[in-house]
Each structure stands twice: as C-alpha cells, then as structure tokens.
Amino acid sequence: MRALFVALAALIFCRSVTAAAVELVIVYPQVREPFARVFEEIVRGAEDGYGQKVQRVALAENQSPVDFVHVLDRQSPVLVLGNRLARQVSKQNLQHKVIVGAVNGEFNGVYGISLTPSFESISSKLRFLVPSVRKVHVIAKPGTTAGDFDLGVGNSPVQESEGLHGFSLIIHEAEDIRTAATVYRNLMQTLDKDDALWILPRGSFVNNAMLSILLQESWEKRFVVFSSNPVHVKRGALFSVYPNNYKMGLSLGHLAQTIADDQPFSEGQEIVREMQLLSDVFVTLNERTSNHLGINLTDDMREHIDLVLPAR
Amino acid sequence: MTKLYAVFVLLSLACNPTFAENSLNSDVDFAGFYGDEDYVSIATGTTQPIAKAPAVASVITASQISAMGARDIDQVLESVPGLHISRDVIGYNAQYLFRGISSDFNPQVLMLINGIPITNLFQGDRNVVWGGMPVESISRIEVIRGPGSALYGADAFAGVINIVTKTADEVKRNSAGVRVGSFDTTDVWFTGAGEKGELGYMGTIEFTKTDGSDAVISGDAQSLLDLITGTAVSNAPGSVNRSAENIELRLEASYKKLRLRAGSQIRNNIGDGAGAAQALNPGNKFSSQRFNVDLTYTDEDIFDNTLIEFQTSYFDTSQEVEGNFILYPAGSTGPFLDPFGVPFFPPFPDGVIGNPEIFERHTRFGMRLEHSGISKHRISAGAGYYDGEIDKITEWKNFGINPDTMFPILPGDPLVDVSDTPFVFLTEDSRDNKYVFLQDVWQLANDWELTAGLRHDSYSDFGLTTNPRLALVWSTSYKLTTKLLYGEAFRAPSFAQTRAINNPLILGNINLKPEEIKSYELAFDYRPNYELTLMTNFFYYDWTDIIQFKSDTNNSTRTAQNSGEQTGYGMEFEATWQATDNFTLTGNFAMQNSTDETQDVPAAKSPEKQLYLRADWVFPKDWRVNVRANWVMDRNRLSGDMRPDIDDYIVFDLSLRNVMSNTFEFALTVNNLFDEDAREPSPNSDPRPFIFNDLPLSGRALLGEIRYSF
Structure with missing residues (x-):
C-alpha cells in the first residue's frame, strides 16, 4: 500500500515536473486591429491545440524576440507568429524548439506552418x-x-x-x-x-x-x-x-505538442525541421x-x- | 477660389507616393493571404460582407464614420448621393431630402434601427424631439434611394435609412472615449462586449451634450408681430436654440438562435430650433424618452434549404415639454389678430404658452421564411402584425377655450389643462396593420437576375394597399452591371393629418388615403479598373395623392386633402478612386428636376444639384486625414414666396486622426472649416416669411477626441 502511494506520488510529481518543463511559449506581435484579431484567433487555437500550459508574450515593435527566447529552457517549444518575429528568431540558428506560424516566407531550420x-x-x-x-x-x-x-x-x-x-x-x-x-x-x-x-x-x-x-x-x-x-x-x-486562423492555431498547437513530446534535443544533433503548407x-x-x-x-x-x- | 486652391494643395500632397510604411503595420505584411484589410475584418468576424439590395443603395461603414470624425448620423448621411439634409424650423430637425421629395416633417423617409421602424404616429417623422443620433454604436448605415414598400411597408417612399448597430462579434475590445469642442460640446462613451460559451453580449452607452450652434436668426415671427401690433418683445436677433443632452444606450445579447436587443434614446434639454411658431425663445426645452426592445429567433435547421425568422419588438416613445413651451414671448399679443391687424387680446404677460405632450407605443410581430430549395430561385415570404397607439396626450395652454368655463382663456390667466377634453389638439387613437409579402429572386439566365416582390398591407384606419417591385439585374460584362428597377410605395397619413382638431387654422381628415409613388430607375455600375468604381443612375417618379392642407369653403380653416401631385426626374453619379495605397477620392454629383404638377411650378426646397467630394489619405506614423466638401445648389422657393432664390453654399469639413498606439487614438475635426454662411430655406407664410433670412447653419466648429481601447 505504501509502495503504491509512493509510486502514485512519484507519478504525480513527475507529471508536474514534465508539465512545467513543456510549457508552450507563444510570441506574437502587437499590431493594430483588425490584424490583432488574426493573432488573437491563432493564439487561442494554439492554446486549445496544445492542451497544456501556455504562456502568451505579445511584443511591441521595438522588442526583440531573440533576447526573450534565449533565456527560455531549450525543452520548451516556442511558437513565434508573424514574419518579423519569425525572421529575427530564425536568423539566430537557435537550438530551441522553434515553431513559426502566420508567415509568408521560407524559413529554414524551424518547424512551422506557412500561410501559403x-x-x-x-x-x-x-x-x-x-x-x-x-x-x-x-x-x-x-x-x-x-x-x-x-x-x-x-x-x-x-x-x-x-x-x-x-x-x-x-x-x-x-x-x-x-x-x-x-x-x-x-x-x-x-x-x-x-x-x-x-x-x-x-x-x-x-x-x-x-x-x-x-x-x-x-x-x-x-x-x-x-x-x-x-x-x-x-x-x-x-x-x-x-486562412482559418483558429484551426491554423490548433494545428500549430498540435505540432508544438508533438515536438514537446519528443526526446530532449541534444547539442549539435541534426533535427528535421521544415515548414508545412496551410491546409486549414x-x-x-x-x-x-x-x-x-x-x-x-x-x-x-x-x-x-x-x-x-x-x-x- | 482660395478654398478650392487649398483643397488642390492638399490633394497634391496626397498623391505623393513616397510615404513610409506605417507603424503597427510592419507585422501585417501577410495581409495578402487574407485579401486586403476589408477581408481581414470580414474573416475575423469584425464586419460582415454586405449584400446590397437590388436597388440604388449606399452603405456607410463604421470605419468611414470614424474617418469623417462624425458625432451624429446627419454628418454621415450627407455623403450619400442624392440625399441632402435640410432643417425644419422646429427643433432644427433633420429633413432627409431624396430626389426632390420634401414636405413638412419629412414623413416620406423611413428610418429603421436594425430593420425596425422608428416612425412616430403623430407626424410620421422620427420624433418632434429627435435630438439627433450619436454614432458610436453604429456598425453601418444602409441607405436605399427610391421606394421600398414591397419589402419595408409604409413610408419606405422617397428613401430608406437603416441604421445597423454593432454586434458582440464586432466589438472584441472595449473602448471608451471623450470628445470636447465648440458650442460647449462634450461627448463621453463606452463600448464593451464579451462572451461566455454561446452567449455573446455587447453594450454601448453614449452621453452627449451640446449648446448646438452659434447661428443667429435676425428676425422671426414675433418681429413681424411687433411691427404690426407695436410691441417690442421679439428675441430676434437671437441664437438658434439647438441645445441637446442625449443618452444613447444599445444592448445586445445573443444565445444560440436567439438575439435580444434593447435600446434607449433619452433626450433632455432639447432646444426648439427656431421655435414651433417660428418665434425664438431661448428657454424652450423639450425632452423625449424612447425605449425599444426586440427579440429575434432565427433557425436554418428545421427545414432543408429554409431559414425561418420570428421577430417581436416593442417601441415606446414620448414628446415632452420641460417647464413651459412658449410659442410667442412674454409681452406678445400672439397671432390672434383681426383682418386689420388689430390684436383681439392685450399682451400675454408670460407669453403664449402651449405644452403639448404625446406618448406612443408600437408593438410588432413578424415572421419571415427564406427558401432556396428550388433551383435558381430564392423565395422569401413573410407576414406580420403591427399595433401603434398614441396612448396619452396632455396639453396645458394659456389661450383658446377653457373647457371648464367654455369662455376664452385670457392673457394673465393661469395655464389650463385641456387634456382629455374635446379642446385638446389631437385625439388619442390607435392604428393596426396586418401584412403579407412574397419575393422571388430568380436567376433567369447566367447573367440575368430578376427580383419580383409584392406586399399587401391592411390598415385599420385607411384600408388596403398593395405595392410591387421589380428589379432586373444584368451582369452586362466583366466591368459593367446594369439594373432596371420599378417600385411602388405608400406613405401612411400621420395622426396629425388625420386626427388634428382644435387647431385654429388646420384640421385633420380621417378619410385620407395614403400618398403613393411609382418610380422607375436605370442604374449602371462600371469598374474600368481596380482603382476606379463609377456608378450612375437615372430616375423618374410620379408622386400622387400628396396630402396638403386645402382651404375649406368657410375660408377660415384648411383641411388635409389628398390633392397634390409631383413628378421628378434626374440622375446621380458617384465615383470612388483609389489613387494610391494611401489616398482615396470619393465623390458624387446629383441633379433632379421636380415639378409640382398641381401648379406646374418647380418643386421647392430640395437642391436641384449637389456635389459632394471626400478625400481620405493616410500619412506616415498612422496619421489619417479626411477632407469633405458639400456643395448645395439651386434650391427653389415655394410658389408664392417672393424672396430671391436662396444662396448656394459649399461647406468644407476636415478630420485628422492619429492611431498613437494600439490603445490610444486621437482625432481633431473642424466642421465648416471656412465658416461658410450656409442656410436652409425657411417656410413661406402670409403676408411674408416669418423668418425672412432663412435658417442659418452652424459656423466653424472644432472638436477634439481621444479614444482608449482595452
């Protein structure tokens, strides 16, 4: 009985540690309406699609996402929305699990869903x-x-x-x-x-x-x-x-979930990171x-x- | 000329294509995937695509209203081709003049809020104590020129103005704002919305307060009486009395297939314009309490290919007097003169006072079906019931007959309550209406669509009327669409025209028939390229059974009769040119030629020509400038009015708006930028017009606005 209790406690403890470790951080730009609504819908979809803890970070035009992403745990998936932020992050060749969305260009070395x-x-x-x-x-x-x-x-x-x-x-x-x-x-x-x-x-x-x-x-x-x-x-x-913003967000959330469930990345390991075309x-x-x-x-x-x- | 030069310089500036990218936009270069900004608004549910009726129609959106810096619908409506906003003497109430159709109180125009009429039974207008309507809650205004009775029923005659308020979906961020400016104007508003599961809710409340105008009337009816009777009590020259304190409330809640809307228009301290008797009295103030509620159930799931809608609504409205309503000022003998101009009475020490108050209730129930199960046809059918009632009329006055003594009330006597006596000005009464309608939109061939509609109305007081409409729309080519339209409409006689009693001069007539109009229109929509849209239409109408007050055989009274006829023809042209990404020029020109057939003279009051231009451009750093020019030309006098024709005018307005951040917005608006002396025609009277020098509009006015979104 005691062993069962310890096992349960360990399970709960481990889950909570895991949950804390895989918080999805969504970084998106502060823009004017009606465009702000686009990001809002994508973020809402991503939250629902991810299904775990999500942190929203809305950045003003003069704020760089790179400084922000740098300090994050590399195990945490980071969803970066919008061309400007995605461009800045992708240039850095970060080892983080970066997913981009709401972009219309080609981005190498990241996961993501294009608007095309x-x-x-x-x-x-x-x-x-x-x-x-x-x-x-x-x-x-x-x-x-x-x-x-x-x-x-x-x-x-x-x-x-x-x-x-x-x-x-x-x-x-x-x-x-x-x-x-x-x-x-x-x-x-x-x-x-x-x-x-x-x-x-x-x-x-x-x-x-x-x-x-x-x-x-x-x-x-x-x-x-x-x-x-x-x-x-x-x-x-x-x-x-x-684009169906909410569903696109949902797909991005699912993608983040899949990536978060992967084994932790190790330094220098090659990972297949590529963009998908939009189907939502x-x-x-x-x-x-x-x-x-x-x-x-x-x-x-x-x-x-x-x-x-x-x-x- | 200087003004035109100034506008030319502004236009030249606008065409400078070197503007930098605006801030707050650099992250939205994905917009191409959503189409343009309009599409983004539609895709995110902020706005809905607007299906224009097969008619000559205009739509003004919330964003256009905002760009114009408007605080009242009338400023917005002036931009509609062929629509001119003139002013009534009493309250300076708006007269929406379409295509040369004008009359006292302007009942030939149907104004709807969310598709529900706000017509009052008393005079068939919006309310004698209208007080304007602020714009913050408005999603869009749809305007149909020409008749629409086949769809809307009574009074959709010269034109229809449908004000559509915002839904919960459209208001995703709360906002609050304040506007202050000339004429002691202060407006404050708040809009909020939210959702909980399938429940969506929205509310807007606006408080507006203004002294209204700096315009001065040089002489009034009392000036003429002073001349005749030797008194010296006129308040002219004096300011037009256009004060207003408005509370406008709009609430909406939707849950699944139900939508509940409620609204209130509380109007206090409403000035009487140039006076009900065309005599100034700065202390005259009205108030009005208006409440409306409607519940709509819409279901598309009960039957295949069929939409069913049930709607019930209630509208409660009043016209009330604050204090005493002084028709002629203290010391006046009033208009009670013998044929030689000698007064019957000595001066009234407190003035001639009449305090009429009216309370109305309107209840509606309607259902509508839309069926598209038959190939190439979209059929709508509906039926409904309306009950309107003037349920309370009160009147206190210090002239006329005292019902208690049956002797005349004399100057110096206290006010007498004539309510509920045979000596009141109007009888309390009700009217009901039952209607059915049927409409089919038939895709005749690939590029041909025929809309045919018919509505039958049965009224408890004036009987039956049936009104058809036909609209043939031909997609002539890739760039051109042609429309041929025919419509008939009716205008229900107002209670003032059917039930007025005890007015010493005019009498109602319960046997009046509705006014009728038949209208023919040919319209073209041509888009030569993606930057330019050109629309033009040609129209002809025949307006019959016009209700006029005609002299009785005793020669001392006039009774309402269906005696007038007016015909008119004309054209309206409008163009929108998106010159660059940052600059749009919109303009319209309208001309009409209408004839009073009973006297074979040109119809009075409406401008025979009008030109409206609007330039809108976006500068770096999210500055937006909007300049408007409204040129009103060629207004005829009424037959028998010996005054020279009223001067044309051009009024320029300018708005400057800056989106400072995602939360703050700032705007500055100057109305009547060049302080033009613009005037609307005053009525003719015997022996001469009381307000000889016409009705002056406001001079230059400056307004500043700050808006905060959160």
Missing part, C-alpha cells in the same frame, strides 16, 4: 465547385515542380502531373513579369471552359493590369480563374481560400462570377463556402 495554402486544400474546392474542369494551369518560376504544391506526387520535375481530384496540373514557366505576360497571352488563346487558371499567392507574376486582362478574358471565354489571394475574388476570380482554410467565392459561369449554388454547396461575395 496547399494545392490539396484549394483543388478540392475546385473539384467541388466546377467538376467539369479537366486541366489546371499555373504559371510559376522555372524549376517549379508539382511536388512544390504538396500534391503527394513526389518531387519529380514533370511539367504535367495527374494531381489529386482527377485533373491535371500543368505548370507553365516564366522568368519574370515580362515573360509571364507573353505566357499568359499565349495561354489565354488556348483556354476554354474545361480549363482553370490558378494564380499563386506569389510567384505567378500577376499585377493588376495582367489580372484585369486575365479576368476579362475568363469572363468572355468562360474558363475558371481561381486564386490563392482572396482580393482576386473581389475582382472577379471565382474563388479563393484564406476558409473558402470565399464571387457570386457574380459563379452566376456567369452557370454554377448553380445549392444550399448544400453554400454550406461549404464560408464567404460569398454578393453580386453587385
């Missing part, structure tokens, strides 16, 4: 909205492969790949905005209603002038334009996705464009669309 939506998250919406589409075209930097879009087809340097959801992804290469304009012009001659054009959040070389030409052409030829930038939906693209997204749709394309939005379909931009 995965192709899977966006292509599933395309299949659902316009099942007739057979080919998805995307213009991207030379060397871009289907693997870059997280298609689950590996990193094969193919120009055309059977992606998920039964349509082909065709990558058209462009060096810069000038060559992209030519590629777009040539491409538009060939597109019809079985085709869809995907505009990447960055790297698709689309400025306002080009977007206007693309959308005007898509209106006349009735091919689908979808985008990874919701503003393009306002301007006439059929649909886009944008909301869908936004332009009703004027969907009407024009003859998409009959049933209530069931509307339930899967988070934000319908009403017709003018």
Whole structure:
C-alpha cells in the first residue's frame, strides 16, 4: 500500500515536473486591429491545440524576440507568429524548439506552418465547385515542380502531373513579369471552359493590369480563374481560400505538442525541421462570377463556402 | 477660389507616393493571404460582407464614420448621393431630402434601427424631439434611394435609412472615449462586449451634450408681430436654440438562435430650433424618452434549404415639454389678430404658452421564411402584425377655450389643462396593420437576375394597399452591371393629418388615403479598373395623392386633402478612386428636376444639384486625414414666396486622426472649416416669411477626441 502511494506520488510529481518543463511559449506581435484579431484567433487555437500550459508574450515593435527566447529552457517549444518575429528568431540558428506560424516566407531550420495554402486544400474546392474542369494551369518560376504544391506526387520535375481530384496540373514557366505576360497571352488563346487558371499567392507574376486582362478574358471565354489571394475574388476570380486562423492555431498547437513530446534535443544533433503548407482554410467565392459561369449554388454547396461575395 | 486652391494643395500632397510604411503595420505584411484589410475584418468576424439590395443603395461603414470624425448620423448621411439634409424650423430637425421629395416633417423617409421602424404616429417623422443620433454604436448605415414598400411597408417612399448597430462579434475590445469642442460640446462613451460559451453580449452607452450652434436668426415671427401690433418683445436677433443632452444606450445579447436587443434614446434639454411658431425663445426645452426592445429567433435547421425568422419588438416613445413651451414671448399679443391687424387680446404677460405632450407605443410581430430549395430561385415570404397607439396626450395652454368655463382663456390667466377634453389638439387613437409579402429572386439566365416582390398591407384606419417591385439585374460584362428597377410605395397619413382638431387654422381628415409613388430607375455600375468604381443612375417618379392642407369653403380653416401631385426626374453619379495605397477620392454629383404638377411650378426646397467630394489619405506614423466638401445648389422657393432664390453654399469639413498606439487614438475635426454662411430655406407664410433670412447653419466648429481601447 505504501509502495503504491509512493509510486502514485512519484507519478504525480513527475507529471508536474514534465508539465512545467513543456510549457508552450507563444510570441506574437502587437499590431493594430483588425490584424490583432488574426493573432488573437491563432493564439487561442494554439492554446486549445496544445492542451497544456501556455504562456502568451505579445511584443511591441521595438522588442526583440531573440533576447526573450534565449533565456527560455531549450525543452520548451516556442511558437513565434508573424514574419518579423519569425525572421529575427530564425536568423539566430537557435537550438530551441522553434515553431513559426502566420508567415509568408521560407524559413529554414524551424518547424512551422506557412500561410501559403496547399494545392490539396484549394483543388478540392475546385473539384467541388466546377467538376467539369479537366486541366489546371499555373504559371510559376522555372524549376517549379508539382511536388512544390504538396500534391503527394513526389518531387519529380514533370511539367504535367495527374494531381489529386482527377485533373491535371500543368505548370507553365516564366522568368519574370515580362515573360509571364507573353505566357499568359499565349495561354489565354488556348483556354476554354474545361480549363482553370490558378494564380499563386506569389510567384505567378500577376499585377493588376495582367489580372484585369486575365479576368476579362475568363469572363468572355468562360474558363475558371481561381486564386490563392482572396482580393482576386473581389475582382472577379471565382474563388479563393484564406486562412482559418483558429484551426491554423490548433494545428500549430498540435505540432508544438508533438515536438514537446519528443526526446530532449541534444547539442549539435541534426533535427528535421521544415515548414508545412496551410491546409486549414476558409473558402470565399464571387457570386457574380459563379452566376456567369452557370454554377448553380445549392444550399448544400453554400454550406461549404464560408464567404460569398454578393453580386453587385 | 482660395478654398478650392487649398483643397488642390492638399490633394497634391496626397498623391505623393513616397510615404513610409506605417507603424503597427510592419507585422501585417501577410495581409495578402487574407485579401486586403476589408477581408481581414470580414474573416475575423469584425464586419460582415454586405449584400446590397437590388436597388440604388449606399452603405456607410463604421470605419468611414470614424474617418469623417462624425458625432451624429446627419454628418454621415450627407455623403450619400442624392440625399441632402435640410432643417425644419422646429427643433432644427433633420429633413432627409431624396430626389426632390420634401414636405413638412419629412414623413416620406423611413428610418429603421436594425430593420425596425422608428416612425412616430403623430407626424410620421422620427420624433418632434429627435435630438439627433450619436454614432458610436453604429456598425453601418444602409441607405436605399427610391421606394421600398414591397419589402419595408409604409413610408419606405422617397428613401430608406437603416441604421445597423454593432454586434458582440464586432466589438472584441472595449473602448471608451471623450470628445470636447465648440458650442460647449462634450461627448463621453463606452463600448464593451464579451462572451461566455454561446452567449455573446455587447453594450454601448453614449452621453452627449451640446449648446448646438452659434447661428443667429435676425428676425422671426414675433418681429413681424411687433411691427404690426407695436410691441417690442421679439428675441430676434437671437441664437438658434439647438441645445441637446442625449443618452444613447444599445444592448445586445445573443444565445444560440436567439438575439435580444434593447435600446434607449433619452433626450433632455432639447432646444426648439427656431421655435414651433417660428418665434425664438431661448428657454424652450423639450425632452423625449424612447425605449425599444426586440427579440429575434432565427433557425436554418428545421427545414432543408429554409431559414425561418420570428421577430417581436416593442417601441415606446414620448414628446415632452420641460417647464413651459412658449410659442410667442412674454409681452406678445400672439397671432390672434383681426383682418386689420388689430390684436383681439392685450399682451400675454408670460407669453403664449402651449405644452403639448404625446406618448406612443408600437408593438410588432413578424415572421419571415427564406427558401432556396428550388433551383435558381430564392423565395422569401413573410407576414406580420403591427399595433401603434398614441396612448396619452396632455396639453396645458394659456389661450383658446377653457373647457371648464367654455369662455376664452385670457392673457394673465393661469395655464389650463385641456387634456382629455374635446379642446385638446389631437385625439388619442390607435392604428393596426396586418401584412403579407412574397419575393422571388430568380436567376433567369447566367447573367440575368430578376427580383419580383409584392406586399399587401391592411390598415385599420385607411384600408388596403398593395405595392410591387421589380428589379432586373444584368451582369452586362466583366466591368459593367446594369439594373432596371420599378417600385411602388405608400406613405401612411400621420395622426396629425388625420386626427388634428382644435387647431385654429388646420384640421385633420380621417378619410385620407395614403400618398403613393411609382418610380422607375436605370442604374449602371462600371469598374474600368481596380482603382476606379463609377456608378450612375437615372430616375423618374410620379408622386400622387400628396396630402396638403386645402382651404375649406368657410375660408377660415384648411383641411388635409389628398390633392397634390409631383413628378421628378434626374440622375446621380458617384465615383470612388483609389489613387494610391494611401489616398482615396470619393465623390458624387446629383441633379433632379421636380415639378409640382398641381401648379406646374418647380418643386421647392430640395437642391436641384449637389456635389459632394471626400478625400481620405493616410500619412506616415498612422496619421489619417479626411477632407469633405458639400456643395448645395439651386434650391427653389415655394410658389408664392417672393424672396430671391436662396444662396448656394459649399461647406468644407476636415478630420485628422492619429492611431498613437494600439490603445490610444486621437482625432481633431473642424466642421465648416471656412465658416461658410450656409442656410436652409425657411417656410413661406402670409403676408411674408416669418423668418425672412432663412435658417442659418452652424459656423466653424472644432472638436477634439481621444479614444482608449482595452
């Protein structure tokens, strides 16, 4: 009986020590509304996803996250949100378990979830909205492969790949905005209603002038334009996705939990640290464009669309 | 010219594209993933995407209201194309003039708070003791120009103004603020919100106090009486009486499918403007207590593809007098003159006093269904019941007939209570209304949408009315949308028009029919590029059965009759140009040409042309500047008014706002920057207009504001 008591006490003691050791520290910037709300939602999600003790640290613009992270126990996962803070922390090559979120760039040597939506998250919406589409075209930097879009087809340097959801992804290469304009012009001659054009959040070389030409052409030829930038939906693209902040936070919290459960890191040990593309997204749709394309939005379909931009 | 030059210089400054990145923004360069800032607000639940009705409509958001530095809705509403805010003599109450439609008390405009009318039975307006409405609780204001009775019922006639208050979701941070400035103005407010499980709650309370205006009226009705009767008691020249002490309370709680809203508008120390009898008396003060509560249940789960909503609401309102309401000042003989201008009575030592008070109650119940189970159709249907009652009228006065003695009340006599006697000014009465409506939004073809709606109303006093509307919307091209609109509307006769008695000059008529309007509109929305939005519309309307007070056969009284007709046509044009990331220019120009068909003369009071420009730009370090210019042109006099046409005016306003930190914000607003002598037309009278020199608006006013969020 006494042995059982001691064992229980030890268990409780150990748990409490462990719990104290794996507190998640969330570092995020103080910004103005409505952006502050974005961070608030991500943090709330991360708290729920992590499920253990969480410390919030909101830093003003003149405060460096590095000084703060330095003094933390290396066993504690640190979730750093926002580009500025993530950039500062990632430059330091810290041995801490750093996870970054709400960032739009590439960060090496850290865990994290990028704001760039995965192709899977966006292509599933395309299949659902316009099942007739057979080919998805995307213009991207030379060397871009289907693997870059997280298609689950590996990193094969193919120009055309059977992606998920039964349509082909065709990558058209462009060096810069000038060559992209030519590629777009040539491409538009060939597109019809079985085709869809995907505009990447960055790297698709689309400025306002080009977007206007693309959308005007898509209106006349009735091919689908979808985008990874919701503003393009306002301007006439059929649909886009944008981050589901709470769920993204939840995923970041789960990620932190997984990492915290790992064995403690030792000095100099190589760890695989990489960014994931975002899969927690909301869908936004332009009703004027969907009407024009003859998409009959049933209530069931509307339930899967988070934000319908009403017709003018 | 100097003013225009100043504006030009400001615009040139604005186009300087070298502004540095603003502080508090450097961590939000991810915004592209959320779209722009508007999207971020929508994505985070701060605002909702706004589906405009298939009509000529405008929406003004809380952020635009804030940028304008507005403290009252009227400052905001002036920015709506084709809408001009004129002033009534009594209380300087707002007259919302759409497309040339004007009349006494402005009952042709329906004002709603969260979709529920605040129309008073007495005069069909917002309240004689309106006192304005502060803006802190407002999420957005939706304005529809043209008729909307097929959806909203009575009085959605010349236009509809729907004020939507903030929800708990929109207020994630508490805030408090204070504003002080010219005319002894002090405003204090607090907004708070929270949630507990599925319960969300929000509250805003605002206290506002002002002396209102420095404008001076040079001569009034008593000035003319002084001239005729030889007295010298007029308070003119004297200040317009625009004082106000307002308490505005808005509460909201939502739990699952239920939403409860409550509000209160307490109005004290409300000045009477230029006087009910157009005679100044600086001591005249009104008050009004207004309370509203509504409960809404919305369910989308009972039937497939169907939304069901039940709503019940209650609105209690009053018009009260603080102290005595002096119609003509102490020493006046009053307007009781024989045909030769000789007074019937000696001077009234305390002035001519009439203290009318009115208490109203409005109860509503309605249900609405929206069904989208039929392919390419969205059908709405609803029914409802309304009961409105003037449940108490009191009147104390020192003129007229004493009901106890049946002899005239003489100067020097104490005030006599004529409440609940045949000698009171209006009878207590009620009105009920039952209605049904049906509307279908039909996707005719890929780019064609037809909205067809019909509403049938049955009123206990004036009977039946049915009002249709049709809206055909054609997505003509990628850049252009075309709308063709037809609508009919009705305006319920007010109790003052149907039940007024004992006014020595005018009598109500219980047999009045509602006024009617038919309106045709052709509207274009053209977006040549992403920086520029152009909208224009052309309209024609025919307004019939206009209620007017016509001379009776005895020639001494006038009785309300459905006798007038007015037609009008015109256009409204608006443009929004996002010149740079930091600079936006918005403008609108409206013109209308309306004719009083009964006399074949141009309709009076409304500007035939108006131009509104607003420039908004963001400077480094989170400074924001907003400049507005409102040019009001070509207002006709009433037929028989021999005065020259009233001068046009341009009023410039300027607001400067700085977000000092995430918690502090500072703003400075100058209204009527160049101290323009702006005037709104005063009524014509016999033998000449009492307030000859029209109704002066406020001169330059400076207001400073600090806001703290936590």
